[in-house]
Amino acid sequence: MRTASLAIVLILSAVVAIPTHAQFMYCCTARTAAPPGVTPVLYNLPNGHGSEFTQARSTAGVVDATITLEVRDDNCIPVANYSANDMWLEKEVAAGTGNFTACIGGTIADANTNSEGVTTWFAPLAAGGWSTSRTLVVINGSALVTNPGLVLRHNSADLNGDAVANLADVPLFAGDYFGAYAFRSDLWFDGVVNLTDIARLVEGIGATCR
Numbered sequence: 001m002r003t004a005s006l007a008i009v010l011i012l013s014a015v016v017a018i019p020t021h022a023q024f025m026y027c028c029t030a031r032t033a034a035p036p037g038v039t040p041v042l043y044n045l046p047n048g049h050g051s052e053f054t055q056a057r058s059t060a061g062v063v064d065a066t067i068t069l070e071v072r073d074d075n076c077i078p079v080a081n082y083s084a085n086d087m088w089l090e091k092e093v094a095a096g097t098g099n100f101t102a103c104i105g106g107t108i109a110d111a112n113t114n115s116e117g118v119t120t121w122f123a124p125l126a127a128g129g130w131s132t133s134r135t136l137v138v139i140n141g142s143a144l145v146t147n148p149g150l151v152l153r154h155n156s157a158d159l160n161g162d163a164v165a166n167l168a169d170v171p172l173f174a175g176d177y178f179g180a181y182a183f184r185s186d187l188w189f190d191g192v193v194n195l196t197d198i199a200r201l202v203e204g205i206g207a208t209c210r
Contacts, residue, residue, distance in 0.1 A: 027072035030137040032150050033064040040065035041189040043154045044199070045207040046103055046163050048126035050156065057189035058141040065152055067121040069137055071113050078117025084109040086140045087119060092149045097133035098184070099161030100154050103125065103209035126209060128158025128165065130184040157204025159184050165201075173201050 007094070012181035033053075034040045040063045051057075056065035069087065071079045089107040091100035106126030109119040134149025157165035159172040176185035177193050185193045187200040 013126070014148050026145060027076035030067060030069045030144055030150060032176055033066045033068070034151070035063070038063055039151055039153060041155060042125070043189070044125045044127040044154055044156045044158075044192040045107065045165060045188060045204050046106075046126055046128045046158055046209045047207040048103075048106065048124050048206060048210065050124045050127075052124055053122050056152070058069040059189075059191055067137065067150065067152075068118060069109065069113075069119050069121075069134075071117045071119070071139065078113075078115070080113055080115045081114040082117070082119070084112050084119065087134075088135045088138050089121065089125070090138050090143070091131045092133040092136055094108070094133040098131035098154070099129040100131035100184060100207055101158070101161040103128075103163060106209070107109050116137065125154075127154065129157065129161025129164050130155040130158045132183055153183075155184055155187055155189065156198075157187060157201050157207065164198065165206065166208075168203070169201070169205075171199075 038058050038059050038060065042053065043058045044066060045066040053066040054064045056063050063184045071082045073079055078089055085105070085108055087109040091098065093209045095127040096105065105201045109121060110123050111119055132155045136143040137154040157169060157170040176182035181193060185197055188196040190196070
């Protein structure tokens with residue numbers, strides 16, 4: 001019985017010693033390629049046919065918002081081949097900052113981490129809704145603690161954030177087009193809601209999660 005009990009204790013000790021994701025995330029870092037002081041806006045569609053991160057917009061025009069993540073364990077050693085499915089993006093929860101909605105798997109990393117523990121977000125996201133808050137990089141359910149989130153906003157022809165761009169979004173756009181400026185309808189993001197945004201809305205109609 002003592003031998004069995006000792007074996008159980010050793011097994012439990014080994015399990016407890018395994019680093020948690022929260023622990024190793026203190027050595028992980030994430031950044032965008034956007035220059036300091038620039039706020040990029042990424043145009044998304046639920047079917048994944050929105051903009052690549054290199055084609056994000058800012059008030060100054062096109063800007064590269066590619067996200068680079070370095071995954072390291074609790075000893076700050078790079079974690080190679082970490083699954084892309086366990087790394088994704090979320091909207092920072094803050095009142096009045098939008099209804100950003102991701103399709104299942106729609107915001108995961110482009111690939112598993114490489115030998116240096118690095119992965120990126122370059123390809124278009126499969127998502128809808130809009131967001132003026134920060135973008136959080138999440139690893140296995142926990143947001144990075146090394147920064148408060150990335151300066152990256154989102155918009156979509158799916159204005160109401162129900163994961164499909166359809167006629168239900170048109171009245172919302174029309175209200176913004178004829179009313180006061182609304183970020184959610186500035187789909188081309190140039191500081192004004194105008195004809196270029198209508199074109200993007202029309203092109204996006206019918207997009208839904210795959």
